[in-house]
Amino acid sequence: MGRAERVVLAYSGGVDTTVCIPYLMNEWGVKEVITLAADLGQGDELEPIRKKALTAGAKESLVSDATERFIEDYAFPSIQANALYENRYPLSTALARPLIAQLLVEAAKEYGADAVAHGCTGKGNDQVRFDVSIAALAPDLKVLAPAREWGMSREEAIAYGEKFGLSLPVKKSSPYSIDRNLLGRSIEAGPLENPWNEPLEEIYVMTKGIAETPDEPAYIEIGFEQGLPVSLNGSVLAPVELVSQLNTVVGEHGVGRIDMIENRLVGIKSREIYETPALLVLILAHRDLESLTLTADVTHYKRGIEESYSQLVYNGLWYSPLKAALDAFVQQTQARVSGTVRVKLFKGTATIAGRQSDKALYSDELATYSSDDRFNHQAAEGFIYVWGLPTRVWSEKNRQG
Numbered sequence: 001m002g003r004a005e006r007v008v009l010a011y012s013g014g015v016d017t018t019v020c021i022p023y024l025m026n027e028w029g030v031k032e033v034i035t036l037a038a039d040l041g042q043g044d045e046l047e048p049i050r051k052k053a054l055t056a057g058a059k060e061s062l063v064s065d066a067t068e069r070f071i072e073d074y075a076f077p078s079i080q081a082n083a084l085y086e087n088r089y090p091l092s093t094a095l096a097r098p099l100i101a102q103l104l105v106e107a108a109k110e111y112g113a114d115a116v117a118h119g120c121t122g123k124g125n126d127q128v129r130f131d132v133s134i135a136a137l138a139p140d141l142k143v144l145a146p147a148r149e150w151g152m153s154r155e156e157a158i159a160y161g162e163k164f165g166l167s168l169p170v171k172k173s174s175p176y177s178i179d180r181n182l183l184g185r186s187i188e189a190g191p192l193e194n195p196w197n198e199p200l201e202e203i204y205v206m207t208k209g210i211a212e213t214p215d216e217p218a219y220i221e222i223g224f225e226q227g228l229p230v231s232l233n234g235s236v237l238a239p240v241e242l243v244s245q246l247n248t249v250v251g252e253h254g255v256g257r258i259d260m261i262e263n264r265l266v267g268i269k270s271r272e273i274y275e276t277p278a279l280l281v282l283i284l285a286h287r288d289l290e291s292l293t294l295t296a297d298v299t300h301y302k303r304g305i306e307e308s309y310s311q312l313v314y315n316g317l318w319y320s321p322l323k324a325a326l327d328a329f330v331q332q333t334q335a336r337v338s339g340t341v342r343v344k345l346f347k348g349t350a351t352i353a354g355r356q357s358d359k360a361l362y363s364d365e366l367a368t369y370s371s372d373d374r375f376n377h378q379a380a381e382g383f384i385y386v387w388g389l390p391t392r393v394w395s396e397k398n399r400q401g
């Protein structure tokens with residue numbers, strides 16, 4: 001008896017997920033492997049990938065165009081939450097995993113599979129995100145993770161594939177491990193494993209090096225409706241189109257690179273490089289618009305929510321009750337977050353140049369230092385007396401003591 005009869009495998013076309021196909025069948029007794037490649041705007045041609053899975057022995061090879069769902073249902077809510085893990089990483093990879101898990105579960109139902117599978121190793125966050133998301137969506141579905149158990153090096157995995165007639169040309173062997181989708185790229189391993197090594201320019205694809213960026217700044221205007229990005233430079237754009245266009249212009253100015261030592265859920269510190277041009281600028285602009293349209297207490301309280309939200313998403317708890325509760329909080333705050341933010345892009349920096357909103361809580365008459373001022377200055381004295389009273393009392397008692 002094998003571990004499962006029919007399995008839907010998350011498939012990227014890479015060495016590991018390709019080797020998973022014969023491995024599942026020959027080592028784990030799986031009768032049928034159905035592969036599922038998700039298009040999340042990574043820019044790969046999916047037809048060759050689809051065929052490759054069939055060559056490797058898949059019974060069916062599915063391709064799912066999920067870019068719209070990815071941006072609308074996963075990326076945009078996290079922009080509303082200003083989600084940055086450890087204050088820096090906008091979760092470009094982490095957001096994709098719960099969606100892929102959902103696609104696997106949907107395909108498993110449709111094809112009557114008794115398990116789903118992925119090619120993650122035991123050292124990363126992605127395995128946690130897949131396994132926990134699947135547990136949340138389909139608690140009875142088995143999850144198989146061959147690469148977590150097989151103990152093969154990359155060379156051994158290639159040799160294993162060759163035993164089954166798979167030619168897996170390691171294309172001019174890149175030392176890096178890369179994940180990519182429309183939101184960005186993550187680059188790990190190779191020379192980057194030494195935190196002291198500066199990343200080589202060659203690793204970047206979505207962002208230009210400063211030396212290559214234009215000598216004139218660009219100003220862009222991002223329009224938001226209820227916390228969701230809706231337009232770029234006055235043109236209303238569908239979410240995927242907006243993110244694509246923004247990636248191009250922001251990347252052109254060298255904005256969106258991150259180099260950090262990151263704390264993985266599994267306890268390992270790892271050196272991670274990201275380039276996430278549009279996503280970073282959208283969060284920057286969104287947060288700025290919130291500063292104009294939310295009350296002080298909501299803004300301050302939301303910071304804590306954002307921190308928890310980012311950790312939850314990073315740690316694979318997208319489909320959890322706490323995440324749903326945090327979502328409800330975030331949604332409740334977004335009704336007034338509509339307006340336009342003007343961003344200046346120049347030589348690797350994105351700076352807010354201006355913001356405006358019909359829903360602004362900003363009051364000229366309160367803020368101004370001119371004769372239009374209608375703030376009640378005298379009222380400040382009584383306010384300060386009461387505000388400072390506990391401190392005054394404390395000080396008096398301490399002096400006596």
Ligand code: ARG
Nearest residue numbers: 093094125177178179186272
């Ligand atoms: N460290 C990032 C994260 O945990 C990126 C992971 C990249 N994943 C990959 N399979 N290469 O979200």
